Amino acid sequence: MAIRMKVNGEERVFDIDPDTPLLWALRDTLGLTGTKYGCGMNRCGACTVHVDGRARRSCILPISRLEGREIVTIEGLSPDGGHPVQKAWEKINVPQCGYCQPGQIMSASALLAETPQPSDEQIDGALQVNICRCGTYQRIRLAVHEAAAELAGETDGEAR
Numbered sequence: 038m039a040i041r042m043k044v045n046g047e048e049r050v051f052d053i054d055p056d057t058p059l060l061w062a063l064r065d066t067l068g069l070t071g072t073k074y075g076c077g078m079n080r081c082g083a084c085t086v087h088v089d090g091r092a093r094r095s096c097i098l099p100i101s102r103l104e105g106r107e108i109v110t111i112e113g114l115s116p117d118g119g120h121p122v123q124k125a126w127e128k129i130n131v132p133q134c135g136y137c138q139p140g141q142i143m144s145a146s147a148l149l150a151e152t153p154q155p156s157d158e159q160i161d162g163a164l165q166v167n168i169c170r171c172g173t174y175q176r177i178r179l180a181v182h183e184a185a186a187e188l189a190g191e192t193d194g195e196a197r
Contacts, residue, residue, distance in 0.1 A: 042103045044069075045113025055101035060084045062100050063110060071111035071139045075168070082167030085140035086110050092147035094166075111139035114146060122146045125183035132170035141167045145181045154185050 040051045044067060051062050062087070063069045063099070075083030077096050084096040087109040114120050122145050125131075132138045141164065148163040150156055155163070160181045161174075169177065 038101075040100050040101075040104050041096055042100075042105065043107045045109055051100055053100070056099045059086065059098045059100055059103060059108070061094040063095065064191055069110050069112050073136060074140055075137070075140070078170070080166075081137070082140040082144060082164075083137050085143040085167065087114075087143060090147065090150060091110065092144045092163075109143075111143060114143065120146060121184040121187040122149065122180070125180040125187065129176050129178045129183060130179040131173050131180050133173055135165060137169050137171075145177070145184065146189060148181070149185055149188060157182065 038052075038055055040055060041088035042049055042051070044063070050087075051066060053062060053066060060072060060074060063072050064074075072095055073083040074096065079094045079097045082094065085092050086095045086096050087093070088098070088103065089107050091167065115123055118124070120142075122142050126138065126142060130139075137153055144164050144167050145160075150159065152159055152163075157178060160178050163182075164177060
């Protein structure tokens, strides 16, 4: 059974087991390895992608439920790293090991698409499903505020 969806703006057809989690379709079939495997149980957020603009965990999402949907991975967010969230991550020097960061960035960018000027509580709530084993949560929150400011045209070029 062929399953059609748009991945990073390109129409794709998957002719694989319909129960295959989206994570493995992206990584193994398309070679998009930016989306990470963390727990396989929807608990860590390393596998976060956007499905029709909303942050979703790809490790438990069977491709059979994605017919006709639009998927964006970290590679599709901005191929050159120019998305305001990616730029803020670099500016604030958020990552330590970096493993969870694609999922963190995808959750943060989905939050900012819905809530352009989030409070600390909104950031914490939206990103609580993303585990950072290095504990960079304060820098993550700071980077989300920095990206929000850039999106609003309020950046002064200095990290907050």
